[in-house]
Amino acid sequence: MAEETQVLVKFVTKLPISLRVPETPVAVPSTLRRYGLSQIINHLLALDPPRPFxxxxxxxxxxxxxxxxxxxxxxxxxxxxxxxxxxxxxxxRHKHSTPHDDWVSSVDGSRGADASGEAAGSILSGSCDGLLRLWDADLHCTSSAQAHDGGVSCVRFLPKSQGDLLLTAGKDRTVKMWKLDDSASSGRCRLLAAYRGHSDGVECVAPSPSGRRFASCGWDGRLMVWETGRAVAEAAEVAAEGGEADAGVECSKKKRKVAAATTNDHAAPAANGNDGGGSCLSISECSTELNGHLHCVSAVCWAAEEALFSSGWDHSVRRWDVEAGVAADTHSGSKTVLALASHAACPQLLAFGCTDCALRIWDSRARAGGGGGGADAVAVTTQGSHGGWVTGVAWCPSSQHHLATSSHDGSLKLWDLRARVSLASLSHHTGKVLCVGWLGGGGGGLVSGGADCQLRLYEGGAGL
Incomplete structure (x- = not known):
């Protein structure tokens, strides 16, 4: 019988001293995989209970x-x-699910597990029934409002620095800004402003890291940057009290001019009687329009003030210099790009999902350094794939290495950029999965929605 081949290995780590083993090389069987290697580390550290590595x-x-x-x-x-x-x-691990009356088209869990204890109404969902809903950590609905005729396409919280403000986008060609009522018992979202620059359905919105601006894109092929946040909210409050709308729009004095006027924008009553309606500020002129896409602009993300990305049905992904109003870099592929995500700690690295079922990574630094089409081909790599269109990409806020994706194949997948195969596949949805998001607070939890009309919540696992 042939002798088992041995390999000399040296174990190193950046973990705390209590989890470090001697770095003396040891001989181990060459047939060992990560489970066997993990057993060695647990033995050397005498861990009880054992921990996976x-x-x-x-x-x-x-x-x-x-x-x-x-x-x-x-x-x-x-x-x-x-x-x-x-x-x-x-x-x-799958924890809860709750039904909607129609497809769940968008989610935002960024305030879903705040370390400070904020929980009520901390998860957003948007549905094709036109409703905006807020949920607590156990998926109990705390508020809802009839937000858009024809369906909600996207929901996003503004950064906490801007207060309890959020954005919705819809098939009715508008983007709306809402404020969560200060009283948790009122169960109400109050409409503050409506942005009316698009001529077709709005697909996606993305706040800037500061929360003072956001980008919107849609089926009219337009990509626009708007002012938002506390300054616009204050203008809306002034307008609602009968003052001059322009008095509150001081945020536009630098370079931008926002055409604003008050209008009555009453929405149809929601199922629980909370319509979120009333007087709101109507804004029809954007700060900047970024021209270049040739068809529907399907997604936009804004991870750093200087790094705005967009994608579209023209098969392109573009990185924009917002101040100059031009595309600083462009990747042209062969398939429609449906979803984008970037991480604030490394905004030059972009993940995007396509209709060819692939998850791809674009390092825009590599293209900028190399130049030319050949460098572009090297900078974009395929991380892995689903069995259907990739409809959502979300970067873990507590890790630069980990991503989650959703797909028409009915699954969510968890990825580590340091491996070319997925870490896990979650198949609890019974139809197409349309959106996915991470819960805030660093716990590694997920929230997803799909064509099975279910909003699903997943408890975070260890290691994230």
Missing amino acids: DFLVNGELVRCSLEAHLLGHNLSAESTLQLEYVPAVVPP
């Missing part, structure tokens, strides 16, 4: 035996292999 070689997660990894990377079995161990990510 993942292992990195030159920044890449090991997803095969050590022997296969050495062969696949043309590494010598005679040299010492350095393995960095990190806590393994435990996939989120």
Whole structure:
């Protein structure tokens, strides 16, 4: 019987001292995979209960035996292999679901698990029935409002620095800004402003990191930047009290002119009688329009003030210099791009999902450094794929390495950029999954919605 091949490995980590093992090289069987390696670390640390670990070689997660990894990377079995161990990510667990009257088209869980204890009305959902709904941590509806005729396409909280403000976009060609009522018992979203620059359905909105601006895009092929936040909310309050609307729009004096006037924008009554209607500020002129897309602009994300990305049915993804009003970089692919996500800590790195079922990563720094079409091809890599269109991409707020995606194949997938295969697949939806978002607070939880008319909540697993 042939002897089992051994490999010399050195275990290193950036974890606290209490979780570090001696860095002396040890011989281990070359057939070991991450589970066997994790058992060694647990034994050396005498952990009780045991903890799962993942292992990195030159920044890449090991997803095969050590022997296969050495062969696949043309590494010598005679040299010492350095393995960095990190806590393994435990996939989120399905916790709750709640029905809607129509497809759940958009979610925002960024305030869904605040470390300060804020919970009531902290998860947003938008539905094709036109309703905006707010939910607590147990998916009990705390408020709803009839937001848009024809359906809600997108819901987004503004950053907390701007207070309890949120945006919705819809098929009725408008974007609306709402304020959560200060009284939790009132169960009410109050409409403050309506943005009326689009000539067709609005697909997506993205607030800037400061929350003082947002970008909107839609089926009319337009990508526009608007002013929002506290300044516009104060203008709306002045208008609602019968003052001059222009008195509150001081935020536009730098370079921008916002045409504003008050109008009565009464929405149809919602199911619980909360229509969110009343007098609101009507804004019809954007601050900046970014021209370049040739068809529907399907998605936009704004991870840093200087890094606005958009994508569309013209198969392109564009990075914009908002101040100059021009596209600073463009990736042209072969399929429609449906969803985008970037991380505030690394805004030059963009993840996007396409109708060819692929999740791709674009490092815009590589293109800027290399120039030319060849550099662009190198900068965009395929991370993995679903069995259907990729409809949503969400970057974990507590990790630059982890993403979640939703797809028409009925699943959510969890990804680590350091591996080319997904970490987990969650298949609790019974139809197309249309949207996904991470819960705030760093707990690793998820919220999703789909064509099965269900809003689903997933408890965070360890490692995120």
